[in-house]
Amino acid sequence: MTEQSGFRLLKTCAGARVGELATPHGPVATPVFLPVGSQGAVKTLTPEEVKDIGFKMVLANTYHLYLRPGIEVVAKMSGLHKFMGWDGAILTDSGGYQLFSLAALCRASDEGVVFRSHIDGSEHFLTPELVVQYQEALGADIIMVLDECSAYGDSLERVREAMLRTHRWAERCKKALKRGDQALYGIVQGGVFPELRRQSVEYLTSLGFAGYAIGGLSVGEPKTQTLALVEEVVALLPQDKPRYLMGVGSPEDIVEGVARGIDIFDSALPTRVARNGALFTWQGRRNIRNTAFSQMDQPLVPDCRCYTCRTFSAAYLQHLFKSEELLALRLATIHNLYFIHTLMDRIRNAVLDGTFNAFRDNFWASYQPTDEGARVSQKQKWLRSRRQL
Amino acid sequence: MTEQSGFRLLKTCAGARVGELATPHGPVATPVFLPVGSQGAVKTLTPEEVKDIGFKMVLANTYHLYLRPGIEVVAKMSGLHKFMGWDGAILTDSGGYQLFSLAALCRASDEGVVFRSHIDGSEHFLTPELVVQYQEALGADIIMVLDECSAYGDSLERVREAMLRTHRWAERCKKALKRGDQALYGIVQGGVFPELRRQSVEYLTSLGFAGYAIGGLSVGEPKTQTLALVEEVVALLPQDKPRYLMGVGSPEDIVEGVARGIDIFDSALPTRVARNGALFTWQGRRNIRNTAFSQMDQPLVPDCRCYTCRTFSAAYLQHLFKSEELLALRLATIHNLYFIHTLMDRIRNAVLDGTFNAFRDNFWASYQPTDEGARVSQKQKWLRSRRQL
Numbered sequence: 122m123t124e125q126s127g128f129r130l131l132k133t134c135a136g137a138r139v140g141e142l143a144t145p146h147g148p149v150a151t152p153v154f155l156p157v158g159s160q161g162a163v164k165t166l167t168p169e170e171v172k173d174i175g176f177k178m179v180l181a182n183t184y185h186l187y188l189r190p191g192i193e194v195v196a197k198m199s200g201l202h203k204f205m206g207w208d209g210a211i212l213t214d215s216g217g218y219q220l221f222s223l224a225a226l227c228r229a230s231d232e233g234v235v236f237r238s239h240i241d242g243s244e245h246f247l248t249p250e251l252v253v254q255y256q257e258a259l260g261a262d263i264i265m266v267l268d269e270c271s272a273y274g275d276s277l278e279r280v281r282e283a284m285l286r287t288h289r290w291a292e293r294c295k296k297a298l299k300r301g302d303q304a305l306y307g308i309v310q311g312g313v314f315p316e317l318r319r320q321s322v323e324y325l326t327s328l329g330f331a332g333y334a335i336g337g338l339s340v341g342e343p344k345t346q347t348l349a350l351v352e353e354v355v356a357l358l359p360q361d362k363p364r365y366l367m368g369v370g371s372p373e374d375i376v377e378g379v380a381r382g383i384d385i386f387d388s389a390l391p392t393r394v395a396r397n398g399a400l401f402t403w404q405g406r407r408n409i410r411n412t413a414f415s416q417m418d419q420p421l422v423p424d425c426r427c428y429t430c431r432t433f434s435a436a437y438l439q440h441l442f443k444s445e446e447l448l449a450l451r452l453a454t455i456h457n458l459y460f461i462h463t464l465m466d467r468i469r470n471a472v473l474d475g476t477f478n479a480f481r482d483n484f485w486a487s488y489q490p491t492d493e494g495a496r497v498s499q500k501q502k503w504l505r506s507r508r509q510l
Numbered sequence: 511m512t513e514q515s516g517f518r519l520l521k522t523c524a525g526a527r528v529g530e531l532a533t534p535h536g537p538v539a540t541p542v543f544l545p546v547g548s549q550g551a552v553k554t555l556t557p558e559e560v561k562d563i564g565f566k567m568v569l570a571n572t573y574h575l576y577l578r579p580g581i582e583v584v585a586k587m588s589g590l591h592k593f594m595g596w597d598g599a600i601l602t603d604s605g606g607y608q609l610f611s612l613a614a615l616c617r618a619s620d621e622g623v624v625f626r627s628h629i630d631g632s633e634h635f636l637t638p639e640l641v642v643q644y645q646e647a648l649g650a651d652i653i654m655v656l657d658e659c660s661a662y663g664d665s666l667e668r669v670r671e672a673m674l675r676t677h678r679w680a681e682r683c684k685k686a687l688k689r690g691d692q693a694l695y696g697i698v699q700g701g702v703f704p705e706l707r708r709q710s711v712e713y714l715t716s717l718g719f720a721g722y723a724i725g726g727l728s729v730g731e732p733k734t735q736t737l738a739l740v741e742e743v744v745a746l747l748p749q750d751k752p753r754y755l756m757g758v759g760s761p762e763d764i765v766e767g768v769a770r771g772i773d774i775f776d777s778a779l780p781t782r783v784a785r786n787g788a789l790f791t792w793q794g795r796r797n798i799r800n801t802a803f804s805q806m807d808q809p810l811v812p813d814c815r816c817y818t819c820r821t822f823s824a825a826y827l828q829h830l831f832k833s834e835e836l837l838a839l840r841l842a843t844i845h846n847l848y849f850i851h852t853l854m855d856r857i858r859n860a861v862l863d864g865t866f867n868a869f870r871d872n873f874w875a876s877y878q879p880t881d882e883g884a885r886v887s888q889k890q891k892w893l894r895s896r897r898q899l
Contacts, residue, residue: 194804436593440593450836
């Protein structure tokens with residue numbers, strides 16, 4: 122699998138790594154953040170805008186595309202790249218997380234997953250083999266095994282059961298592969314239990330995958346625990362394969378993830394909070410609706426080179442939000458994604474310069490993180506309420 | 511006023527005219543359609559996108575900008591052009607129509623208009639002098655007098671009363687002018703009564719304005735009546751001044767308006783129906799949600815050169831609409847505005863070539879208009895219900 126992983130480690134510095142992923146749609150420098158386009162579009166943006174910001178890879182979701190427009194529609198349109206007008210790299214998630222969090226009803230057995238669509242309640246059945254087949258039809262550059270996600274608070278026994286099933290499914294996914302040009306990543310599960318995480322890494326690395334994702338984190342557990350678990354898992358993973366921390370995302374979590382050896386991130390957070398009017402600055406998030414911006418002739422982040430800050434004042438952006446103009450959502454999305462892209466650039470440069478520790482200290486000297494507690498517990502509550510085991 | 515109107519008539523053909531408006535922000539070829547950006551943004555689009563389609567002038571609304579963000583905020587940001595990032599020409603409507611249709615409560619006296627904001631119910635008072643002062647502060651290239659709008663179905667007496675007040679206000683607006691670099695247009699009122707329309711034209715032309723708008727049409731009366739009234743009014747207007755048919759809009763109404771000598775149009779229709787998934791084709795409007803498009807690998811209008819049709823299949827556009835992706839609204843808006851811009855180009859070329867009649871016949875040979883009856887009566891109902899006389 123090593124040759125298929127297409128990963129070259131170029132430099133390490135204080136736990137952080139810089140590398141390069143080779144994909145059929147061009148090279149991708151790591152650490153990298155993937156903008157989320159679950160339904161085949163990064164919310165509010167055209168592919169050109171995502172590219173202009175500087176991104177080389179985006180994420181799409183097999184669960185969403187399976188339900189709508191249907192895998193066969195995308196396949197008929199010559200695959201996902203052509204369908205969504207994106208000629209960069211794509212990573213498709215298997216939809217494991219969405220099955221267990223978003224579907225109206227979801228029952229897992231060894232055979233596969235029976236679930237009801239969150240859109241129309243229709244019943245569906247997915248297996249590890251089907252999920253691989255669908256991802257081969259979509260044609261992403263990196264594809265993911267089907268995994269069973271446990272919820273924060275589940276007992277060790279229950280988490281172990283889900284993990285062991287994830288292992289059996291991972292093996293079947295690997296065997297089901299027909300195309301040779303896509304990189305298949307395994308997903309480490311095991312909840313908040315270090316011993317289970319260790320077993321999961323051991324099993325998956327014994328199978329051998331092109332890359333390894335860490336799933337089931339940032340779902341309600343305290344942030345210190347998330348980071349400790351990332352550290353333990355990364356320590357067990359092979360140096361020569363990319364490591365992907367799924368669903369993480371805020372500027373502060375990215376910096377800390379990189380410091381623990383993570384290469385790939387994805388999260389809807391930057392784009393979602395943008396649509397709520399929360400814009401990233403090097404001091405933390407700012408709510409554009411704040412009175413302080415109502416007559417601010419300058420851009421929100423004066424030295425920011427994103428289209429939004431180069432073109433409009435903070436006062437205008439606030440006006441668009443208050444007037445419920447759809448343009449507001451685009452402009453805020455562009456800013457937040459540009460911010461994250463700049464962050465990744467600065468991180469890579471710091472690692473290459475051997476100054477990552479100084480960069481990290483400097484980041485924390487100015488950055489005031491937002492308390493995400495309320496949001497996470499809301500997400501967790503929703504995760505639990507949707508699960509019907 | 512002639513020199514201030516900045517209008518050069520270049521060619522006429524079968525009632526249709528081609529001309530050029532000189533504005534402080536560059537020349538504008540007529541007949542022209544103005545995309546509507548009431549709140550200082552053409553819905554869903556950046557100024558660059560509006561410009562890239564080819565538009566040289568947009569419309570904004572004094573009523574909306576007065577309420578939010580406030581005239582003084584825009585003035586502090588060096589005026590509307592800078593505020594909204596648009597370096598082309600701008601026409602601001604006075605907000606007369608919005609006062610009588612959108613405000614929560616509206617009472618007109620000779621002095622001015624008392625109304626309640628549709629946003630927060632706060633009470634405000636506007637006079638002709640204030641409306642001119644505000645439009646001078648906004649700094650548009652073309653500004654409009656304050657007019658009182660009657661509703662379709664109002665008695666002749668009532669319409670006459672509103673018209674006479676509009677005349678007195680028009681005179682006060684003209685007297686209130688302080689800046690010399692903006693073109694002030696008068697607004698012909700008089701409802702569906704030809705005799706009142708005649709009086710209105712006579713009075714306004716005796717005052718002398720840089721251009722003449724026809725207000726209070728397309729508000730519920732049958733389309734044949736609208737066009738007959740346009741014809742009668744245009745026949746009385748001076749040849750050397752631009753004529754602006756306010757709030758009109760659909761491809762078919764533009765073709766018929768041009769055929770009757772109209773030079774300027776504005777309407778929210780192309781962008782509003784786009785957001786509902788109705789896309790213009792040379793055969794009429796098409797609903798992108800139609801099953802016929804669900805697996806259509808080609809663009810909706812295969813020979814269309816707009817960004818949307820050059821980049822995406824009809825199937826993808828349908829997918830975005832069904833998935834409620836905000837990108838859908840942008841792509842449909844771009845297509846409809848591009849269509850209207852192309853229509854205006856073709857109209858101008860036909861007039862210049864002396865083949866406007868053939869163009870018009872050819873347009874109607876393929877174009878199937880959509881019945882707007884239901885929508886208009888809804889608008890009329892809403893216009894009536896909001897008026898508190």
